[in-house]
Structures are given as structure tokens and as C-alpha cells.
Amino acid sequence: MSAVENPRTDVAGGTDGADGSVTFGLTVDGTAHEVTARWDESLLTVLRDRLGVRGPKTGCAHGRCGACAVRADLGDGGHVLCACLVPAATAAGGTVETIASIGGPDGALSDVQEAFLAEGAVQCGICTAGFVTAATELLETNPDPTRPEIEAALYGNLCRCTGYGRIIAAVETAARTRRGATS
Amino acid sequence: MRGAKVATSAPGGIGASVRRPDGPAKVRGEFSYAGDLTAEGMLIGVTLRSPHPHARILSVDTTAARAMDGVHAVLTVDDVPGDRHFGLVLRDEPVLADGVVRYAGEPVAVVAAVDAATARRAARAVEVVYEVLPALTDPQLALTAASVHPDGNVYRHVSYSCGDPDARGVVTVENTYRIGMQDPAFLAPEAGLARPTPDGGVAIEVATQWLHSDQKQIGWATGLPPEKVHVSLAGVGGAFGGREDVTLQTHACLLALATGRPVKIEYTREESFLAHRQRHPGTIWLRHSADADGRIVSVEGRVLLDGGAYASTSPVVITNTVTLLQGPYRVDNGRFEGWSVRTNNPSCGAMRGFGVPQAAFAHEAQLDALAAALDLDPVEIRLTNALQRGDVATFGQRFDAPTPVREVIEGLRAVPLPTGPAKAPGGVGRSAEGGTVRRGVGWAVSIKNLAFSEGHVDESTAEVSLRDGHATVHTACAEVGQGFVTVAEQVARTVLGATTVDVVQPDTLVASAGSTSASRQTMASGTAVHRACLAVRDRMLGRVARAHGLDAATLTVADGVVCAAGRPLGPVATAAPGQTFRATEHFQHPATHPLGSPEGGMYVAFGFSAQRAVVDVDVELGLVSVVQIASCQDVGTVVNPTQLLGQIEGGIVQGMGLALMEEVVVADGLITNPDLQDYLIPTIVDAPEIVSTYVTDPEPGMPHGWKGVGEPPLVTAVPVVAAAVRAATGLPLPAVPIKPEHIALGIGAAPTVTWTTPRPADPDRPRGPVVDEEPHDAPGTMAEEGAPPGP
Numbered sequence: 001m002s003a004v005e006n007p008r009t010d011v012a013g014g015t016d017g018a019d020g021s022v023t024f025g026l027t028v029d030g031t032a033h034e035v036t037a038r039w040d041e042s043l044l045t046v047l048r049d050r051l052g053v054r055g056p057k058t059g060c061a062h063g064r065c066g067a068c069a070v071r072a073d074l075g076d077g078g079h080v081l082c083a084c085l086v087p088a089a090t091a092a093g094g095t096v097e098t099i100a101s102i103g104g105p106d107g108a109l110s111d112v113q114e115a116f117l118a119e120g121a122v123q124c125g126i127c128t129a130g131f132v133t134a135a136t137e138l139l140e141t142n143p144d145p146t147r148p149e150i151e152a153a154l155y156g157n158l159c160r161c162t163g164y165g166r167i168i169a170a171v172e173t174a175a176r177t178r179r180g181a182t183s
Numbered sequence: 184m185r186g187a188k189v190a191t192s193a194p195g196g197i198g199a200s201v202r203r204p205d206g207p208a209k210v211r212g213e214f215s216y217a218g219d220l221t222a223e224g225m226l227i228g229v230t231l232r233s234p235h236p237h238a239r240i241l242s243v244d245t246t247a248a249r250a251m252d253g254v255h256a257v258l259t260v261d262d263v264p265g266d267r268h269f270g271l272v273l274r275d276e277p278v279l280a281d282g283v284v285r286y287a288g289e290p291v292a293v294v295a296a297v298d299a300a301t302a303r304r305a306a307r308a309v310e311v312v313y314e315v316l317p318a319l320t321d322p323q324l325a326l327t328a329a330s331v332h333p334d335g336n337v338y339r340h341v342s343y344s345c346g347d348p349d350a351r352g353v354v355t356v357e358n359t360y361r362i363g364m365q366d367p368a369f370l371a372p373e374a375g376l377a378r379p380t381p382d383g384g385v386a387i388e389v390a391t392q393w394l395h396s397d398q399k400q401i402g403w404a405t406g407l408p409p410e411k412v413h414v415s416l417a418g419v420g421g422a423f424g425g426r427e428d429v430t431l432q433t434h435a436c437l438l439a440l441a442t443g444r445p446v447k448i449e450y451t452r453e454e455s456f457l458a459h460r461q462r463h464p465g466t467i468w469l470r471h472s473a474d475a476d477g478r479i480v481s482v483e484g485r486v487l488l489d490g491g492a493y494a495s496t497s498p499v500v501i502t503n504t505v506t507l508l509q510g511p512y513r514v515d516n517g518r519f520e521g522w523s524v525r526t527n528n529p530s531c532g533a534m535r536g537f538g539v540p541q542a543a544f545a546h547e548a549q550l551d552a553l554a555a556a557l558d559l560d561p562v563e564i565r566l567t568n569a570l571q572r573g574d575v576a577t578f579g580q581r582f583d584a585p586t587p588v589r590e591v592i593e594g595l596r597a598v599p600l601p602t603g604p605a606k607a608p609g610g611v612g613r614s615a616e617g618g619t620v621r622r623g624v625g626w627a628v629s630i631k632n633l634a635f636s637e638g639h640v641d642e643s644t645a646e647v648s649l650r651d652g653h654a655t656v657h658t659a660c661a662e663v664g665q666g667f668v669t670v671a672e673q674v675a676r677t678v679l680g681a682t683t684v685d686v687v688q689p690d691t692l693v694a695s696a697g698s699t700s701a702s703r704q705t706m707a708s709g710t711a712v713h714r715a716c717l718a719v720r721d722r723m724l725g726r727v728a729r730a731h732g733l734d735a736a737t738l739t740v741a742d743g744v745v746c747a748a749g750r751p752l753g754p755v756a757t758a759a760p761g762q763t764f765r766a767t768e769h770f771q772h773p774a775t776h777p778l779g780s781p782e783g784g785m786y787v788a789f790g791f792s793a794q795r796a797v798v799d800v801d802v803e804l805g806l807v808s809v810v811q812i813a814s815c816q817d818v819g820t821v822v823n824p825t826q827l828l829g830q831i832e833g834g835i836v837q838g839m840g841l842a843l844m845e846e847v848v849v850a851d852g853l854i855t856n857p858d859l860q861d862y863l864i865p866t867i868v869d870a871p872e873i874v875s876t877y878v879t880d881p882e883p884g885m886p887h888g889w890k891g892v893g894e895p896p897l898v899t900a901v902p903v904v905a906a907a908v909r910a911a912t913g914l915p916l917p918a919v920p921i922k923p924e925h926i927a928l929g930i931g932a933a934p935t936v937t938w939t940t941p942r943p944a945d946p947d948r949p950r951g952p953v954v955d956e957e958p959h960d961a962p963g964t965m966a967e968e969g970a971p972p973g974p
């Protein structure tokens with residue numbers, strides 16, 4: 001998970017308002033929005049407060065907890081990032097997939113979500129959307145992760161309730177399920 | 184060790200790894216937390232906080248702030264219509280600063296405005312003139328310094344003895360131990376939404392641990408009677424004690440009443456550190472005397488806890504620490520004393536373990552020091568001294584329920600040590616690879632009191648209804664992540680044979696369930712639900728008996744089926760079509776009594792836990808990797824294996840955090856690390872492998888023999904990690920968190936070992952406890968009794 005370091009200036013639609021606001025297009029979970037936001041607002045604020053997209057959570061607003069993790073393509077190929085670290089203007093013209101985009105067919109749970117429930121990886125659940133997002137990305141790139149690989153992929157996500165044991169078990173279970181389903 | 188299997192009486196009943204009913208919404212990101220709350224016409228509330236740990240307020244001018252566009256209210260203490268003070272135990276804390284601020288971060292004014300940016304601007308526009316006063320930041324000085332509050336600087340002084348404290352064996356070991364300030368660091372910062380109600384009252388949805396306590400304290404400040412203060416639980420993102428005190432609840436309600444609009448307050452992470460209560464940092468001096476075979480002859484202990492600016496639960500926490508200094512060991516002779524004091528540091532209160540992790544860290548270090556002095560095995564010395572059922576505590580209470588201390592130690596001993604390579608210390612970067620890494624193995628055992636203590640009423644009420652196999656369960660028990668919702672559902676399935684269960688969101692329309700703390704809600708609210716379910720079941724069976732002309736006494740419910748004399752009669756779901764059966768039942772534990780009362784016990788129940796930690800330490804860099812923690816815990820019965828494991832693992836990792844990395848650093852009264860960048864909680868890389876086993880000896884008087892399980896894993900994890908690091912490094916390490924420099928530079932004094940002439944206990948001394956009102960000595964003399972000062 002990382003912040004986008006270089007805000008792009010090449011995206012169309014950035015109308016500067018007199019009050020320091022910008023207007024730009026943003027696609028969230030498949031829906032195109034036109035957003036007007038203060039340029040220094042975070043993508044997390046845009047999602048939660050401007051668009052009412054509440055799946056990404058605010059744990060720290062400083063890039064330390066991963067509760068706000070989303071998958072986003074901001075012109076750089078797409079990866080998991082902390083929405084709280086992305087300035088809104090940087091997200092202009094981008095595509096964001098939140099936890100709402102993760103799921104099986106017909107509203108069913110994805111294998112990762114299912115495994116989180118089965119293994120008891122959810123307690124208070126405030127970290128869960130971030131973990132499911134990061135774990136989903138991991139298994140798409142590495143279907144058979146070792147424990148160190150799971151740790152390396154998830155160490156940007158904090159959980160204060162579970163002690164992580166059930167989360168690791170859930171990722172391993174989801175990986176097994178997926179390998180079984182595709183072999 | 185007894186088996187951990189419990190017969191499951193219905194699908195999804197007690198003993199099964201039932202999934203959380205709120206789980207699907209949580210994995211979809213659809214579960215609504217307090218921070219997600221929103222309402223039509225909602226204003227945003229922001230708090231102006233003191234930058235000074237101690238100052239007189241000469242003036243507060245809100246004129247400019249009130250005049251700003253979009254600002255609907257700016258409130259100071261003069262706008263509090265009711266009582267200006269609140270607090271969980273003593274009412275010593277102002278709702279908004281009243282002439283003086285006593286900690287950095289104390290709320291001075293609150294603002295409601297159309298959006299957060301406007302509210303923040305307005306808060307900055309409030310002009311406060313402070314006269315900065317010297318901050319009292321040393322808890323030792325607090326005892327003799329001028330009072331920083333009209334109620335004085337001592338929250339509580341506790342002192343008692345039992346038997347002959349001067350009895351001696353062949354050796355004494357003594358040392359001074361220090362425990363740092365830990366933040367609960369629940370992951371969802373405080374949030375709530377208040378709105379005025381048509382009857383002139385106020386309603387608040389808030390992430391809290393204790394709805395009725397909030398209701399009472401909001402009532403004090405607003406001047407409203409309880410029936411006009413409606414509290415309901417919003418989705419809670421962790422708590423761990425940090426939501427037991429009121430923070431934003433009263434402010435949001437005052438703003439809603441002042442503006443006539445819904446008002447939401449959501450803290451930032453930094454505010455969260457400033458606003459909620461921390462775990463008490465403390466200094467503990469202990470002296471143990473033992474025979475040559477390691478049997479404890481006497482224990483003397485003194486505790487000083489820094490309670491910070493306002494009382495919160497400091498008067499209660501100190502008694503936990505002092506009375507449980509004996510650990511899970513038989514101690515016939517002792518002298519114990521402690522103070523919790525007021526300073527201008529951040530206020531401390533409840534955090535998972537409630538004073539006992541501090542005690543456990545100290546007594547377990549002492550047991551290892553005794554074992555080392557006497558050349559005994561650390562496990563053997565613990566077995567030698569293990570409490571047994573029938574023993575009497577130093578504080579006079581007889582352990583008359585199962586007391587499986589030996590059993591948890593033996594159970595743990597059966598778990599094999601990890602083999603094979605482990606990850607190197609140093610995080611994902613694995614910065615420590617190579618020859619300076621040493622392995623250490625440590626042991627620790629703990630005792631934790633379960634439920635409220637010393638006369639604080641421990642009760643809950645449940646309303647249950649059943650119609651066509653669908654049960655509804657309503658309590659005021661706050662679900663904070665621990666999984667009470669699952670337990671309530673399991674009880675309804677087991678007792679009622681319900682096919683579906685709806686656990687209603689808690690509110691103050693039902694009687695108090697007390698706090699979700701003290702490992703108590705399965706015992707209190709679980710038992711209330713159990714009783715209400717039994718009453719509903721009996722009503723339903725009575726109806727079935729009349730309809731079938733049967734004797735109700737022959738009817739039972741098993742696996743969702745009504746049976747007559749054991750023969751299936753038909754499913755519960757169709758037993759009485761269209762009929763609704765209801766019951767409301769109350770549960771209260773037998774009364775407890777203050778320390779020293781002739782009436783009897785201070786505590787409701789106890790839980791015991793043993794752990795073994797294996798660590799790898801880079802002794803040059805001071806980095807620690809916790810490879811494995813094995814646990815054996817006294818759990819009464821296993822209600823839900825998966826959720827139980829979650830409590831054990833989560834608690835252990837929090838305790839490991841206190842042992843190795845978590846510390847709220849306070850310099851001159853200011854928190855220097857109020858964010859998750861500098862306040863480190865364990866990540867997935869830090870978390871060890873955890874092996875969890877159980878002793879299931881049912882708790883008398885509890886349905887299925889269940890008992891609280893949430894705190895003991897944390898309590899034991901603190902000393903066990905420290906013990907393993909000591910074993911790896913050979914260093915005394917008398918302070919937690921153990922920082923890299925403590926290891927790399929060898930900071931911290933070793934226990935003082937003194938060989939003594941045995942002196943048997945004077946048989947004429949009373950068994951005790953004998954409670955003294957007067958302090959024996961100032962706690963500042965701890966070091967003079969032989970223990971060199973710690974780091």
C-alpha cells in the first residue's frame with residue numbers, strides 16, 4: 001500500500017473554483033461521478049463525505065492503519081492504496097474500487113470474505129474492509145502465498161482486536177479454496 | 184486437563200463455532216459504525232482543547248467565533264445547564280474547563296457549525312487567555328505537592344496486611360518495576376451523533392461500552408431526567424476500556440440541545456489519544472521471601488499509579504493492582520500498600536486488564552528472580568506455590584470456585600516447543616540476520632478478577648421474545664467487537680430451539696447491562712439472556728402442554744424440537760403458530776464488598792492463565808521477534824471455539840505490545856506521540872504464532888459453567904514476553920515496554936538478593952486482612968528498602 005507521490009497534472013476536468021475547490025470526474029465502484037472538492041481534501045474524504053461511500057473507514061487519516069484501503073487506478077496501473085493519503089485532485093479522472101466492488105456473483109460473498117467469516121478474522125470489523133481489499137489483491141497476484149508473503153502484503157493494515165492469527169488463517173483458507181476451485 | 188468439547192444442543196448453539204451475525208455486513212463494508220452516522224441537517228461538532236497541562240483560564244472570548252458564518256453554537260462551561268462535573272467514580276471532572284485546565288487536551292469549548300472546516304476555524308477563533316501554572320507531572324511528588332484539584336491529589340490509598348509480613352525464609356529478592364502508559368488504540372476513533380427529541384430531550388447514537396453510564400452523565404450535564412436522555416449503540420470499532428468514560432457524549436448532546444439540530448462529533452486519531460483514558464503507568468516495589476524449596480514465606484509490595492488529571496476509575500484500579508500482587512500463588516504473610524494519585528498528566532482509567540497487567544509484570548519477574556536465586560526451575564517454583572481451591576487470598580477471600588492454577592501450568596507444559604527456523608527480529612526488512620540473535624523461553628502465570636468488584640453492582644437485564652421459531656433478544660450490552668451478539672444468539676438457539684435470532688441493537692429502553700468490560704458480559708448479560716430464554720421456553724411449553732393435554736413438566740426442547748417425555752412432538756417453529764412468548768429477566772451476581780469488609784469477598788470470580796513465550800533477540804540491535812506464545816487458560820467452558828481463540832490471540836498481542844513497543848510518551852505533561860506513526864501497536868509482522876489450549880472446569884452458578892475470558896490473555900502476555908527476553912539476554916529488564924536501548928545498552932537494575940535467617944511467622948498475628956488507613960511510609964522510600972532505582 002502506498003501513497004501516490006506525484007500528483008498528476010495531465011487530467012482533464014480540473015476546474016479551479018474561486019474557493020480553492022476543483023471539479024473532476026471520478027469512477028467509484030463502476031459509477032461515474034462528477035466531484036467538486038477542495039483540492040487539498042483526501043480521496044477518503046471525497047469518498048466518505050462527498051459521495052457517501054462508507055466502505056473505506058477512517059482509522060488514522062495518516063496512512064498508518066490501512067482501514068481506508070481501496071484499489072485504485074489513478075493512471076499508474078492500479079493497486080491498493082490508502083485513500084487518506086491521496087489528495088483529491090490527484091484522483092481526478094481515476095477509477096476506484098472499494099470493498100463494495102469485492103464480492104462473488106449475485107451478491108454472494110467472495111472467497112476471501114467467506115474465509116474471513118469462517119475463520120473468525122472479524123471482531124469489531126473496522127479493519128476488515130481494508131484487510132479484505134489487501135488480501136484480495138494479494139491472492140490475485142500470488143495465489144499461493146507463504147506466511148512471510150502474507151505478512152509483507154498486509155503489514156500496512158492494523159488490527160487491534162484479533163492479534164492477526166485468524167486473519168492469516170483466513171487468507172490461507174481463501175488461497176486454498178481458490179486453488180481448489182481452479183485446479 | 185479436561186476436554187474442551189461441549190455437547191451442542193441445537194445447531195448453532197452453545198459450544199459451536201457459530202459465525203458472528205454481524206459478520207456478513209462487516210466483510211462487505213456495509214456495517215454502520217459511529218463514524219458513518221449522518222443525518223439530514225446535521226452540524227459538525229469540534230472541541231477546543233487546552234494546549235497546557237496546567238493553567239488558569241483568565242478569560243474566554245467566543246464573540247468572534249459565534250459571529251462566523253455557518254457557526255451555530257459555541258459553548259463553554261457557562262453554557263452547561265446542569266451539573267458542571269461528571270466522572271465514573273468521583274464527580275471531579277468538568278464537562279468543559281471551569282477556570283482551570285489540568286491536562287493538555289482538556290476540553291475548553293465546543294463548537295457546532297455547518298461543516299468540519301468551519302467548526303475548526305471557529306474553534307481556533309475562540310480566544311482563551313491562560314495563565315500557565317507549573318505542571319505536576321511526577322506522581323511521587325503528587326503525594327506531598329500542593330493539590331491541583333479541590334478534591335486533593337490522592338484518588339485512593341490502600342493498605343493492608345495479612346499474617347506476619349516480617350516472616351522470612353532463606354532468601355529475599357526485591358526490585359522496583361515500572362510499567363509504561365498504554366493506549367487502548369481501538370481502531371475507530373470516538374464518534375457519535377446527538378439529536379434533540381420532540382419532548383425536549385436528547386437522543387444520541389454513540390460508540391460506547393456502557394450506555395446507561397453515558398445516559399446518567401449526560402443527564403447530569405444537561406439537567407434532563409433519564410427518561411429524556413436516550414442512548415443507543417452505534418457500531419463500535421473496538422474499545423478495550425477506552426470507551427468506558429464519557430468523552431464526546433455530553434458535548435454532542437449539549438450542542439444538539441443548543442442548536443436544535445443533529446450534531447455529530449468524530450475525533451481525529453490525535454484527539455482520540457488526548458481524550459480517552461489510558462492504562463495507568465506505575466511503579467511497583469516488591470519483596471518476596473522464600474524457603475530453600477522456593478515456597479513463598481512472605482510478600483511485601485507497594486504500588487504507585489499515576490491516575491492523571493481526573494479520577495475516572497483510578498480509585499478502583501489501584502485496589503486491583505495491590506490485592507493481586509500476590510499473583511496466582513498462595514501467600515499467607517504479606518503487607519501491601521498502594522496509591523493512585525492525581526497529576527497533570529493524561530487521565531488514566533479502564534483498559535483491558537484493569538490494573539492487573541501491572542501487578543502480573545512485577546510478581547512474575549519476582550518469581551523468576553526467586554527461582555534464579557534458589558537455582559530452581561521457573562515452572563517448578565510456580566507449581567510449588569500455585570493457589571488451590573480452598574486457599575484464602577491475602578485480601579481475605581476464599582477461593583471457593585475451581586482454582587486450576589496447577590492445571591493451566593501442566594496443560595501448558597504439554598505443548599511442545601516450536602522447532603525449525605523462525606523469522607528474524609527486525610520487521611519485514613528482517614534487519615537483524617546473523618550471529619547476534621539469541622533465543623529465550625519464558626513462563627508466566629496470572630490471576631485476574633472477573634466482573635465488577637468491591638460492592639459495585641454487577642447486573643444485567645434481558646428481554647427475549649419468541650414467535651414461530653424466531654427469537655428476539657434485547658439487552659443494553661454494548662457489542663464492541665468481542666462477540667456478545669454471537670453468544671446471545673447461541674443461547675437463544677440452545678435454550679429456545681430458535682431457528683432465527685435477532686439481537687436488537689442495544690439502547691436505554693431496556694435496563695442497564697453495565698459496562699462491556701472486566702471480562703463480564705458473557706457472565707452478566709449472557710446469564711440474563713439465558714434466564715429470559717428459559718422463561719420464554721417455559722411459557723411456550725406451557726401453551727403446548729395445554730394444547731395437547733400434556734403435563735408441561737414432561738416437555739423439553741432439544742435441537743429445535745419440542746419433545747414430550749423425550750419423544751419428538753414437532754419443531755419449535757410450528758409449536759404455537761402466531762403466538763408470541765415474552766419474558767424479561769434480570770441477573771445480578773452475589774454482592775461483593777470493599778477490601779477489609781467483614782461481610783466477605785471483594786471479587787465475583789477469578790480466571791487463571793499460563794503462557795510460555797519463545798523469542799529471538801538480536802542482542803546488539805535490541806530487536807525482539809516473538810516466535811511463539813503458547814497459552815493454557817481457565818475458561819470455564821468453551822462457548823464458541825473460534826471466538827474464544829480470537830479473544831486469546833487478540834489479548835496476547837495487545838499484551839505483547841505493552842511488553843515491547845507500546846508507550847504513550849508524556850514529556851512535561853504533553854503526549855509526544857499521539858498518532859499511529861509514533862505510537863506503535865503490533866502489526867501482522869510482529870504477531871507471534873499462538874497455540875491456545877484450555878482448562879474447562881465449569882464456574883459454579885453460571886449457565887454451562889461459562890466465565891469471562893477476555894482479559895487474562897493480555898495480563899499474562901506482558902510478563903511472559905519480558906521473561907523470555909530476559910532469558911535470551913540475561914538482563915534484568917525491570918521496565919516495560921522493553922525498548923531496544925534497554926537490551927542493547929543493558930539498562931535496568933537487577934533484583935537485590937539477600938540471604939536471610941529463617942524467621943517463622945508469628946502465630947499470634949491475625950490471618951487478616953488487617954486494613955490500615957495510614958500510610959506506613961511515603962512511597963518515595965521504595966528504593967531505600969534495598970532495591971536500586973530502575974531505569
Ligand code: FES
Pocket residue numbers: 057058059060061062063064065066067068069082083084085
Ligand atoms: S485511515 Fe488511511 S491509513 Fe489509516
Ligand code: FES
Pocket residue numbers: 121122123124125126127128158159160161162370420421664
Ligand atoms: S477487528 Fe477490530 S480492528 Fe480488526
